[in-house]
Amino acid sequence: MIACAVEQSSTGELFKAISETPLPVSLIEVTTAKEGESFPLQCRHCEEPYCIDACIAGAIRKDPETGLVLSDEEKCVGCWMCVMTCPFGVIRVSLLPDKKGKIAVKCDLCQDRKIPACVEACYTGALLFGEVEDLIRAVNKSKEDRDVLLNSR
Amino acid sequence: MDKTKERSIDKTTQDMLQRAKEMNIPTAWDRLESMLPQCGFGQLGICCRNCEMGPCKINPFSVKEQTGICGASADTIVARNFIRMIAGGAAAHSDHGRDIIHAFMLAAQGKTDAYGIKDEVKLKVLAREYKVKIDGRENNEIAAELADKFFLEFGRQYGEMNPPRRAPEKRVKLWRKLGIIPRGVDREIVETMHRTVMGVDNDYKNILMHGFRTALADGWGGSMIATDLSDVLFKSPEPITAKSNLGVLSRDEVNVVVHGHEPTLSDVVVDAVRSPEMIALAKKKGAKGINLVGMCCTSSEILMRHGIPVAGNFLQQELAILTGAVDLMMVDVQCIMPALSGVASAFHTKLVTTSPKNKAPGVTHVEFKAEKAYEIAKEIVKMAIENFPNRNGNGIHIPDKSEDLVAGFTAENIYNFLGGAYRATYRPLNDAIIQGRIRGLAGVVGCNNPKIKHNYGHIEMAKELIKNDVLVVVTGCSAIADSEAGLLQPEAAVKYAGKGLREICEAVGIPPILHVGSCVDNSRILIALTNVIREGGLGEDISDLPVAGAAPEWMSEKAVSIASYFIASGVLTVLGSPFQILGSKKVTNFLCNEAEDIVGGKFVFEGDPVKAAHIMIDHIDKKRKALKLKPMMYR
């Protein structure tokens, strides 16, 4: 959560990020299931994203190559339709540094990093990053084997 | 070689780090890497686990103000965590002081085989201060009564401790007015723990003011007592020359490294390695002799008094063992990495713990007892000698570099120096500041921290300060860093000091950076500053003086306590990395801003040592201006 907010900040440094205006928002949160187990929640990059259908400005698109659901901050008009339709509630409303009004922001799996900031920061290995096939194979492996497989950390 | 160069500016250290890499033995730097990125909540001080409703952590990016389950705000949580760190540091220094009183008491009672009163003059000065009758009494009688009085400083419940009253009158009055003059060392530390328990103090200012009180009980209490009685028991230091860095380890002698903080056992080991009996035994085992060297503050204690060579500072402890030449490393308390036993197991090195407060699984423990310190010291030296034949001849790698240094300065002997042969006084020092030959004084102290390039912070800061005519006093690992760069030699004045400072150093033959001892000896700096005030002409309170402090590579809770008692004594103090308080804007603002109006000192966080030096210099200039001192002589 902290790593994500720092990643969204303009300084990219924790000690400075906490004093930025506007305050950077985290695009991932940790919530608790009814059974009491905690899990991280972020954009699922759905196969058939509701948010894309909902967006009147055409600001959200699905990248045909990577399958990522990406939003274009320039196009967003701040109508919050995507926020309302997202079944996971992971689109945030934020004031970006160079913007006058608030816009919708969402996780882009850290396009400009090798590994998303949240995965790198996760200490228990609860978050993994890789191709689906590798992830399926990684599930029952030890942490060390997973790291090799997924080339993370 | 690249990474090793990023990790330290010291060539010897780089060399040893390369060896560690080749041998695949991880060091603190590698472990730091495996910890990255570090927990943001921890770094900001906003995680509380003081009760089992928690742990609670405050989201620093939340727009809504969050609190812990009990309702504690980020300000409360940060302030509580911070003063608990002060308490940890104060406890460590002060417990060290307590052990010295214990040895002092046994010496007075004639119950030890090793200790006696070695500095009668200082004993009597202390006796006078504590109103202990001197006339017609033996030293031991005086010491016995004095020991009781010192123990009382720890256990006193009400009133005021005595040593803080040594501060300038104006300072003592201020502390009284603010209600932060410490009552007893243990009392303040216990009260810190009480106030920070779930559901007690939640006014961050009130919490922090008690933090100051606890820190003062360390600097003007536990630490100061440790220094004073160490001087009485082991003699007051005099300027002395020695060598420093890993190159002091010897190829053909038995190498004994003493590491940790207290002088009680290490000072006796000095006698043991010099005994003909031990030397003969070493020769019998094929060694040329016995080479005793020190590490961290224990090293400073026996360097200051006996000229024992310094093997290195905090981040060099694993590297010493990595040479394969250490036959035995004896440790007592504080700053001893639990990683040592792992590194030692890869070599023939015997690691020996000696304090009942510090044991390690699978590590030989020879318990120190003040009553038979000499016997124990000999036992340990013997173990080292017997381990010498187990060395693996080919597996030894000792860097060939070591530097000369001068150490052994104290608040007392500095005036003999600057005052010359005729008059023991601080006058020449004060005059040099008043006339603008010396800009001011700076204390650069504290640890190493793998987050900051090893020794870089200390050395660059010290160089920048002396270049600008600031006379620098150093202790602990900072002093060792400077010694490794050759800065503790009188010649360093010619090479690096500004013209005014150089003239003074050349005239009296001192280095521009004065090594005043171990970390508890930071109390010597407080006394020196008080003496400067008493001498006159530079204001009435420590906060009037053109002085500043810094801990450019701090990491220990002890540094948190030291920095806190310095600001509470009126000294601006710069830290190389921020305290874990940034999660509360109010606490940060209080300690880095408002504190200056209340106690005269404040914290500044600056990672670049040269910029940090200039923050100190600007502060010194501001104070010079306020005192209406002359402009600097040359410039």
Ligand code: SF4
């Ligand atoms: S924002 Fe919501 S709807 Fe859109 S892709 Fe992500 S999870 Fe699906």
Ligand code: SF4
């Ligand atoms: S003391 Fe308060 S903030 Fe700390 S863990 Fe307990 S409930 Fe949480």
